[in-house]
Amino acid sequence: MSATRLLVLGAVLRFGTAHGYLVRSELVSWGAEEWANVKWGSLYHALRKLAEMGFLDSTTSPDWPGRVDYEITEKGRKEFRTLLRDALRQPAQRQDMLAAGLALLPELPRDEAVALLNERLAALEEQRAQTLERLDLLGKGAEPGTHLRELTVLWAYNADSAIAWTRGLIERLEAGEYHLADEEHTG
Amino acid sequence: MSATRLLVLGAVLRFGTAHGYLVRSELVSWGAEEWANVKWGSLYHALRKLAEMGFLDSTTSPDWPGRVDYEITEKGRKEFRTLLRDALRQPAQRQDMLAAGLALLPELPRDEAVALLNERLAALEEQRAQTLERLDLLGKGAEPGTHLRELTVLWAYNADSAIAWTRGLIERLEAGEYHLADEEHTG
DNA sequence: CCACCGGTACCCAAACTTGAGTAACGAGGG
DNA sequence: CCCTCGTTACTCAAGTTTGGGTACCGGTGG
Numbered sequence: 001m002s003a004t005r006l007l008v009l010g011a012v013l014r015f016g017t018a019h020g021y022l023v024r025s026e027l028v029s030w031g032a033e034e035w036a037n038v039k040w041g042s043l044y045h046a047l048r049k050l051a052e053m054g055f056l057d058s059t060t061s062p063d064w065p066g067r068v069d070y071e072i073t074e075k076g077r078k079e080f081r082t083l084l085r086d087a088l089r090q091p092a093q094r095q096d097m098l099a100a101g102l103a104l105l106p107e108l109p110r111d112e113a114v115a116l117l118n119e120r121l122a123a124l125e126e127q128r129a130q131t132l133e134r135l136d137l138l139g140k141g142a143e144p145g146t147h148l149r150e151l152t153v154l155w156a157y158n159a160d161s162a163i164a165w166t167r168g169l170i171e172r173l174e175a176g177e178y179h180l181a182d183e184e185h186t187g
Numbered sequence: 188m189s190a191t192r193l194l195v196l197g198a199v200l201r202f203g204t205a206h207g208y209l210v211r212s213e214l215v216s217w218g219a220e221e222w223a224n225v226k227w228g229s230l231y232h233a234l235r236k237l238a239e240m241g242f243l244d245s246t247t248s249p250d251w252p253g254r255v256d257y258e259i260t261e262k263g264r265k266e267f268r269t270l271l272r273d274a275l276r277q278p279a280q281r282q283d284m285l286a287a288g289l290a291l292l293p294e295l296p297r298d299e300a301v302a303l304l305n306e307r308l309a310a311l312e313e314q315r316a317q318t319l320e321r322l323d324l325l326g327k328g329a330e331p332g333t334h335l336r337e338l339t340v341l342w343a344y345n346a347d348s349a350i351a352w353t354r355g356l357i358e359r360l361e362a363g364e365y366h367l368a369d370e371e372h373t374g
Numbered sequence: 375c376c377a378c379c380g381g382t383a384c385c386c387a388a389a390c391t392t393g394a395g396t397a398a399c400g401a402g403g404g
Numbered sequence: 405c406c407c408t409c410g411t412t413a414c415t416c417a418a419g420t421t422t423g424g425g426t427a428c429c430g431g432t433g434g
Contacts (some may be wrong), residue, residue, distance in 0.1 A: 002420085002421090004420090004421090019383075019384095020383070020384065021382060021383045021384080022383095024383090025382095030335065031335065031338075035280070035338065037421090038421095039421065039422055039423070040384095040422095040423090041384095041385085041386090041421070041422055041423060041424085042420075042421055042422075044383095044384060044385075045419095045420070045421075046420090049419090049420090064382085064383075064428090064429095065427095065428075066383070066384070066385095066427085066428085067382090067383060067384080068383095068384085093222070093282065095280065095282075098341075099338055099341075102334070102335070102337055102338055102341075103335060103338075105334055106334060146365060146366075147289070147292055147293060147365040147366075148217065148218065148289070148290060150289055150356055150359075151218075151222065151286055151289055151290075153352065153355070153356075154285075154286075154289075154352050157348040157349075157351060157352045158345070158348055160348060161344040161345055161347060161348035162344075164344060165340065165341050165344045168340070169337055169340075172337075178333060178334040179333075179334075189390085189391090191390090191391090206413075206414095207413065207414065208411095208412060208413050208414080209413095211413090212412095224391090225391095226391065226392055226393070227392095227393090228391070228392055228393065228394090228414095228415090228416090229390075229391055229392075231413095231414065231415075232389095232390070232391075233390090236389090236390090251398090251399090251412085251413075252398075253397085253398085253413070253414065254412090254413060254414080255413095255414085
């Protein structure tokens with residue numbers, strides 16, 4: 001439902017093994033406070049829950065008293081892939097999902113990232129078409145409640161800017177910008 | 188924090204006295220399922236909480252067994268005003284607040300609505316300027332993590348469309364569209 | 375040597391959300 | 405008259421989020 005799971009799984013995946021505080025500082029380095037509704041108290045709950053569900057293995061740390069280390073499982077990697085793909089593919093109303101997906105984009109090979117964003121683009125265009133059609137239907141009425149039409153107008157604007165941005169990102173990825181999962185580290 | 192309080196207070200205000208199910212059907216008539224994260228189970232919690240905080244008076248209904256009627260208090264009207272103004276004035280990351288504010292816009296007199304939207308516009312333009320400046324600073328770096336720059340690009344697009352929409356709405360309100368709080372009911 | 379302070383690391387109660395469940399009522403068919 | 409079915413109306417347990425704690429460690433100045 002929220003982006004927390006995806007972010008936490010993604011952070012643990014980066015390290016292989018991580019504890020709560022490390023996950024937290026990784027999220028800070030992504031600037032996640034600005035765009036994700038993740039308060040630091042929730043991380044520990046999420047870690048425990050993900051462990052309980054079998055996506056992480058938890059062990060009490062040998063180094064620190066009271067610290068818990070989490071290691072991602074094979075099942076966890078699979079779940080991460082699913083969450084990441086859905087976040088990129090589905091144009092949700094919630095921006096935090098997209099932002100989280102974008103932050104973790106480098107975990108995917110380039111062609112897959114492009115394919116998912118093309119799916120997103122198609123869904124956005126479909127949404128835009130439906131919004132415009134609806135706007136047309138609402139065009140006439142002057143009864144009370146008409147001001148709610150403005151919401152649909154807002155969605156139309158938003159759809160346009162989402163489409164433009166997605167197109168641009170796809171182009172930049174196809175042009176070879178950024179460093180994704182399947183590529184060698186070349187300076 | 189969420190838009191629930193505003194929506195529930197707004198719905199009760201419309202009726203003067205209302206019970207949970209009536210609030211629910213009012214929200215349905217606004218199409219709130221589409222744009223607000225309000226599940227019907229939360230309404231009853233919100234009503235009880237608002238009553239506990241003195242924004243609503245609750246009485247068990249004489250008509251129906253087990254039904255609870257809520258009446259808005261003077262304190263509740265004040266709180267509603269505050270929440271509504273903030274929802275319109277502050278460009279939050281969360282769209283549900285704006286949508287709720289828009290749905291309840293007719294509770295304000297026209298000149299106040301326009302003034303609040305102008306405040307919003309100014310804040311959006313400020314945000315846009317900061318985003319562009321930041322984009323400029325991020326322009327050079329090619330280190331790992333550069334892909335996060337795309338998030339800032341997205342914000343720039345979003346800011347543009349938010350500004351355009353807000354301008355349009357202000358214009359339409361100034362041109363006398365829609366029926367607001369201070370106006371006689373003229374066919 | 376010790377007192378303090380900032381960084382590391384996590385816990386927990388209170389609040390909120392979710393979705394499934396319960397139950398009473400009224401209209402309409404047989 | 406009774407049975408069913410959709411509407412009205414709310415409850416509750418389980419899950420999640422929040423934000424204010426707690427506690428330990430290491431370095432630094434006196």
